[in-house]
Amino acid sequence: MTEVRVPTLGESVTEATVATWFKKPGDSVAVDEMLCELETDKVTVEVPSPAAGTLSDIVADEGETVGVDALLANIEEGASGSGDGGGSSSGSSGSSGGKADAGSKETEEAPKKEVADAGGPQGDDTGTKMDVMVPTLGESVSEATVATWFKKEGDAVEQDETLCELETDKVSVEVPAPAAGTLAEIVATEGTTVQADAKLAVIATGSAGAGASESTAPKAGADHGGDAPAKAPGATQYDTPPAGDGGPGRSDIEDAPSAKKAMAEKGVSRDQVQGSGRDGRVMKEDVSRALSATNQPAAKQTEAPKAPRAPVPAEDESREERVKMTRLRQTIARRLKDAQNTAAMLTTYNEVDMTEVMALRSEYKELFEKKHGVRLGFMSFFTKACCHALKEVPEVNAEIDGTDIVYKNFVHMGIATGTPTGLVVPVIRNADSMSFADIEAAINEKGKRARDGKLSMAEMQGGTFTLSNGGVYGSLMSSPILNPPQSGILGMHKIQQRPMVVDGQIVARPMMYLALSYDHRIVDGKGAVTFLVRVKEALEDPRRLLMDL
Incomplete structure (x- = not known):
């Protein structure tokens, strides 16, 4: 007998809800075949079969809340297929009276297929x-x-x-x-x-x-020919809305434990929340959206249905094209709006003289590429500068969890990357302990896989801070939006020659505007400005990075 237990659910996640069983007791299962699906506060986890055999019994039914390593079911090994032989023989005998053929061996074997x-x-x-x-x-x-x-x-x-x-x-x-x-x-x-x-x-x-x-x-339909x-x-049958959208069986749907807790704390009724989980299950973020909608002025709520589309003359409609948003674009839109609704976002600006970085890069780029096999770009300098500044201002590298602030003693750097299908943010893990060459290699590899659409979900989760380089598209100034639950994002922009006063003389210098958007709930103005000044200092004098100044 092989036990099926709850797998590791992720950092700080201690329980899950059994959402769906894909098998029932007595069913045959193969190794790694999906048995059931668990839902946590953040993600949905599939549970594969650890062995081949027969699902003898289910211990945790749908809707039950289970802890890590809890027993879900039992599998009786070697029992699968025990009834197949009988089914095959009966099928053979039952079909022996079918259409007459040449009476050959092939005719006898055909029903077995x-x-x-x-x-x-x-x-x-x-x-x-x-x-x-x-x-x-x-x-x-x-x-x-x-x-x-x-x-x-x-x-x-x-x-x-x-x-x-x-x-x-x-x-x-x-x-x-x-x-x-x-x-x-x-x-x-x-x-x-x-x-x-x-x-x-x-x-x-x-x-x-x-x-x-x-x-x-x-x-x-035969009326339409070929x-x-x-x-x-x-x-x-696939176009039918899930049961959670008000259809039959909604009362049987078990909502996420975190959602239940949030509804109880905020005094929100279950009927006020539209679930986005499987079969209409309510997740934690659904409760937040319901609260945001409730807090809006009534006038705005009544005007919302009128906003999507203005009257268009008939002659112009023929020149329009209506295209359904991709799931990726819908997710981007939802997450960006959630960030605006949740965080107290504020942006502070500064400018950096890129003379020293450009001179250093120009001097060593050929030697760097020859030794490490990757080109020396600007992103590694900015990554290093941000990791350096985050040590001094740790709240920019933190996140809010309920009434707690979670400080990260590591830097998982998100690199915003534009792709043909939309914006994605692959994460460079432990960037604070990586060399310039390691950072450049990781950024190149993640960027290529992002453009090819081959990034996994795991590679886009867990970031603690984000870099967004709008300068590659020619942006001179912007205010980036936070990537929740992160508390900071640095916007890089176009390097442009501008007149600057240096030692009393007006000279042309390659300048870049920097923009730090931060969550003012945990990052004060002093901390945000200090962070941006430290990044500026490290870039204008890269030797500070070597001496940890």
């Missing part, structure tokens, strides 16, 4: 149907949106050929064909939101692929 029934009389049809499932989306990601189908029903596909692309909150995922054959059916159409391990399509392999398009046509399969027959 998962034969694709195209409705034809061929007895030598040995093809099978294979489901195309949603691949693993990453830790804490439980759903995705079908963005684009590159194939349509009836198309021939090769093994590992990309069938469609899914979008999650952070990354895009390509779904390859598990086998060669014909795309017999598309279950989840473009725009459909699918859960992890949901079925996307069906591929007919072998000779069954030849009749796959014919078998799918009647399902979509063009009918353009809509997946089963797509409507």
Whole structure:
């Protein structure tokens, strides 16, 4: 007997709620097959099977709150497939009275296979149907949106050929064909939101692929001929809103423990909160949004529905294009607005003379690249300068958790990166203990993977401070928005020659404006200005970094 226990949930997370069981007692399970899903205050965690066998019993039912390492279920090893033999033999005998064939050995073996029934009389049809499932989306990601189908029903596909692309909150995922054959059916159409391990399509392999398009046509409606399969027959079941949106079964949904606590503390009714979790479960951030909406003036609430769109003349509508926001863009919009609603954001500015950094970089860049294999850029200087300043002003590297301030004795530096699909912030961990070469190599590697859409969720979590370089796009001045729950973000801008007074003389110097946005709830003006001055001093005289001054 193998025990299934609650895995490690993350730093400072001690309990979770059992959200969904994908298996029931008596079901066969394979190694690493998803058994259930747990929800914590921040993330959703999938629990894989530690062994192959049969799920003998479930100890923690859906909705129960469990601690770390608590027992969830038991698996009886070696019991899986014990009933398969009987099922196969009965299936063989039951189908022996089917369509007459040549009476050969192939006819006897055919029922043992998962034969694709195209409705034809061929007895030598040995093809099978294979489901195309949603691949693993990453830790804490439980759903995705079908963005684009590159194939349509009836198309021939090769093994590992990309069938469609899914979008999650952070990354895009390509779904390859598990086998060669014909795309017999598309279950989840473009725009459909699918859960992890949901079925996307069906591929007919072998000779069954030849009749796959014919078998799918009647399902979509015979009145439309060959063009009918353009809509997946089963797509409507995925378009139905989840039960949490006021549908049946809402009273059975267990909300996140942190959300319950927040609602109790703030005196918020469950009916006032719209859940964004799985099946409409209420998460902690949903309570915060409900409070923000409640505190707004009534006049603003009544005017909100009128804001989205002004009247447009009919002749102009034909020149408009309406495009649905991607999940990534929706997440960016929500998080930025949450930051404005939650933090007391304030921005302080300064300017830095980049003469010394540029001279140092120009002198050593070739030797640096030759030795370390990476180019010496400006980001490593700014990263080092910020790590140096954060030691003196630790509150800029802290975060608020309820009524506590959590000070970080390390620097996980977030580097805001623009990609074709939107802004992401990969995290360079322990940047305060890295060399210039290590920082440059990490930034290059993370930036390339961000632009290719191959960053994992783990690589974009846990940052304590963020750098945003709008100067690469030509920005001269901006006020960056915090990346919650962080308390500080430094905005870098364009380096521009400006007249400066140096030793009583007007000279042209390469100058850059710096902008520090900070959470005024825990960072005072003195601390913010001190931090920015220390960054300025370190950049104008890089030798200070070597001497820790």
